[in-house]
Amino acid sequence: MIPLYKTWLIQIEITNACTFQCANCTRYVGHHRKPYFMDLGMFEKAVDSLKGYHGGIGIMGGEPTLHPEFPQICELLNRKVPPQKCGIWTSGYKWREYRNLIKKTFKYAVSFNDHSDPNQKHQPVFVAIDEVIRDKKLMWDLIDHCWVQETWSPAINHKGAFFCEVAAAMDIFLDGPGGYPVERGWWAREPEDFRDQVERYCRLCGAALPMECSSNREAADLISPGNLELFKKHGSPKIARGRYQVFDRVMDDRVRELRKDWSPQNYLGVRTGRFIKKLLPLQYILLFLGEFRRKKDLKLDELWLLNRGTYNTRRVWIRIKRKLFEKKPPRGNFSPPNGEERK
Numbered sequence: 572m573i574p575l576y577k578t579w580l581i582q583i584e585i586t587n588a589c590t591f592q593c594a595n596c597t598r599y600v601g602h603h604r605k606p607y608f609m610d611l612g613m614f615e616k617a618v619d620s621l622k623g624y625h626g627g628i629g630i631m632g633g634e635p636t637l638h639p640e641f642p643q644i645c646e647l648l649n650r651k652v653p654p655q656k657c658g659i660w661t662s663g664y665k666w667r668e669y670r671n672l673i674k675k676t677f678k679y680a681v682s683f684n685d686h687s688d689p690n691q692k693h694q695p696v697f698v699a700i701d702e703v704i705r706d707k708k709l710m711w712d713l714i715d716h717c718w719v720q721e722t723w724s725p726a727i728n729h730k731g732a733f734f735c736e737v738a739a740a741m742d743i744f745l746d747g748p749g750g751y752p753v754e755r756g757w758w759a760r761e762p763e764d765f766r767d768q769v770e771r772y773c774r775l776c777g778a779a780l781p782m783e784c785s786s787n788r789e790a791a792d793l794i795s796p797g798n799l800e801l802f803k804k805h806g807s808p809k810i811a812r813g814r815y816q817v818f819d820r821v822m823d824d825r826v827r828e829l830r831k832d833w834s835p836q837n838y839l840g841v842r843t844g845r846f847i848k849k850l851l852p853l854q855y856i857l858l859f860l861g862e863f864r865r866k867k868d869l870k871l872d873e874l875w876l877l878n879r880g881t882y883n884t885r886r887v888w889i890r891i892k893r894k895l896f897e898k899k900p901p902r903g904n905f906s907p908p909n910g911e912e913r914k
């Protein structure tokens with residue numbers, strides 16, 4: 572586990588309402604009986620608590636633009652945090668209504684994913700690692716190197732502060748004890764201080780499990796038997812509708828095998844590795860224009876703004892920028908390790 576103060580981003584999760592119900596959603600969308608919306612007081616507290624944090628502040632959901640006070644949230648952020656430190660993760664749902672506000676507040680990092688690409692995948696987070704891995708030493712080793720924790724974000728939601736965004740979502744759904752108090756510098760503590768959350772939630776999670784994933788567009792979540800009972804107990808509407816598939820295999824040997832070449836960061840379905848490294852800037856531009864053709868209702872500069880935060884064209888942006896315009900990322904801007912992007 573890497574210390575939270577070394578992460579590149581902390582998400583403030585202002586709602587878990589969403590217009591989609593993707594398979595294996597890391598925010599448990601579809602399993603909550605009622606969405607939450609963070610109140611402005613809590614949001615301000617969350618922003619203040621991150622004073623001194625070196626990384627970016629992300630606004631995320633669910634779909635953050637569904638928050639009824641989204642304009643006020645942007646205003647508050649504008650007042651307190653320079654735009655180069657802010658990012659938003661959106662499906663573009665209210666882009667027409669909020670485009671100017673979003674451009675003003677998050678001009679350096681708008682991460683757009685309309686989840687329309689069937690090649691995108693979510694790690695089966697509802698398969699409890701504790702149920703499918705017999706060798707507990709292996710289990711804790713996988714958890715200690717969880718790619719979500721190492722390359723993504725701690726999170727703050729209306730229940731407090733969490734070392735990991737998936738654990739934060741789990742705490743809401745499972746009616747957990749809540750996170751740490753959202754006070755200044757909570758993120759500056761050492762990893763051992765977050766051990767209780769790790770013990771409570773990582774065992775129930777499948778993010779650290781090297782295994783094959785299905786498309787986000789699949790109707791069913793993959794879930795282990797113990798978690799299925801837990802989800803039923805907590806009244807998951809998606810489970811009640813039968814939108815799940817039980818996964819009850821012992822995975823020790825398969826995991827040892829898959830672990831060697833596992834690259835879970837590739838969940839957005841883009842070909843990476845040698846192939847992508849050899850692509851010329853011109854080919855990246857063609858990829859971008861292909862996307863422009865698919866989303867004709869956006870102006871070219873808007874699509875660029877929206878997509879430079881996403882995986883495909885984020886890569887376009889980063890590579891072109893690094894190759895042609897600059898040697899180092901601009902000061903004060905933030906970007907994920909290896910230029911990876913998600914959601």
Ligand code: SF4
Pocket residue numbers: 714717718719720735736737738769772773776777778779
């Ligand atoms: S195993 Fe799950 S809860 Fe634990 S750090 Fe990874 S994503 Fe978060």
